[in-house]
Amino acid sequence: MKLSLNTATVRKQWTLAQIIDGCARHQITGISPWRDQVEQMGLAQAKSAIQANGLTVTGLCRGGFFTAPDWHDDNRRALEEAHELGAQCLVLVVGGLPKGSKDLRGARQQVRDAIAALLPEARAAKVPLAIEPLHPMQAAERACINTLEQALDACDELGEGIGVAVDVYHVWWDPKLEQQIARAGRKKRLYAYHICDWLVPTRDLLNDRGMMGDGVIDLPLIRSWVEGAGYTGFQEVEIFSELDWWKRDPDEVLKTCVERAARC
Numbered sequence: 001m002k003l004s005l006n007t008a009t010v011r012k013q014w015t016l017a018q019i020i021d022g023c024a025r026h027q028i029t030g031i032s033p034w035r036d037q038v039e040q041m042g043l044a045q046a047k048s049a050i051q052a053n054g055l056t057v058t059g060l061c062r063g064g065f066f067t068a069p070d071w072h073d074d075n076r077r078a079l080e081e082a083h084e085l086g087a088q089c090l091v092l093v094v095g096g097l098p099k100g101s102k103d104l105r106g107a108r109q110q111v112r113d114a115i116a117a118l119l120p121e122a123r124a125a126k127v128p129l130a131i132e133p134l135h136p137m138q139a140a141e142r143a144c145i146n147t148l149e150q151a152l153d154a155c156d157e158l159g160e161g162i163g164v165a166v167d168v169y170h171v172w173w174d175p176k177l178e179q180q181i182a183r184a185g186r187k188k189r190l191y192a193y194h195i196c197d198w199l200v201p202t203r204d205l206l207n208d209r210g211m212m213g214d215g216v217i218d219l220p221l222i223r224s225w226v227e228g229a230g231y232t233g234f235q236e237v238e239i240f241s242e243l244d245w246w247k248r249d250p251d252e253v254l255k256t257c258v259e260r261a262a263r264c
Helices: 016-025 035-041 043-052 071-085 104-125 148-158 177-186 219-228 250-263
Strands: 003-006 030-032 060-064 090-093 129-131 162-167 190-195 235-237
Touching (some): 003 016, 003 250, 016 035, 016 043, 016 250, 035 060, 043 071, 104 148, 104 162, 129 148, 148 177
Parallel strands (some): 003 030, 003 235, 060 090, 090 129, 129 162
């Protein structure tokens, strides 16, 4: 099993340099850094440390927010950073409703138009774009693309160089999930697979994700669908946990990630 660590999982305890060292110690061979952490460390220094430790950059978090007025300049910088780091994809959190708007269909069209405008630059940079559909609870503020089906419909419209990041936290509930994962596999659009768990009760809808095995997501089942669709990439642990894992010793967190990914 190939395991990657999304650096958000221990971002409150460690710097990016410490996270890179931690991945090496715990034999986690992939990493998906966040852009603010890369900026704090320095792009050249981050690239050098990642390469020195033999880590694969499974994704860069994140581009997107296409309903904001300044989306283009920020996404161009994100593409440059992803290219420099050799990231397997640039993860897109597409953005919610524009400020003051209630037009959800219009927001989705705005997202499609913006990605269409960005795609030629992404193709030139050889950086695949990965739309990450987010749970409907985040449609207004973070992402107006909320199902894998919606994301793949957009991909079909937009053509080559764009696919999806499947995050179990956001899509586990979807009755069409198995069908849409198979569709993504047929069209070779499965670019990333993110794992964590959904806690019951969930105390905070953004920052109370669970460690694998602590919640209600059938992770072995979804993994079987993803691998059955032809995905051979990394499983990327991404846990936002203000009330639990961000308070723990980060070496304990990484050790638990390794153990749970193998068991759950």
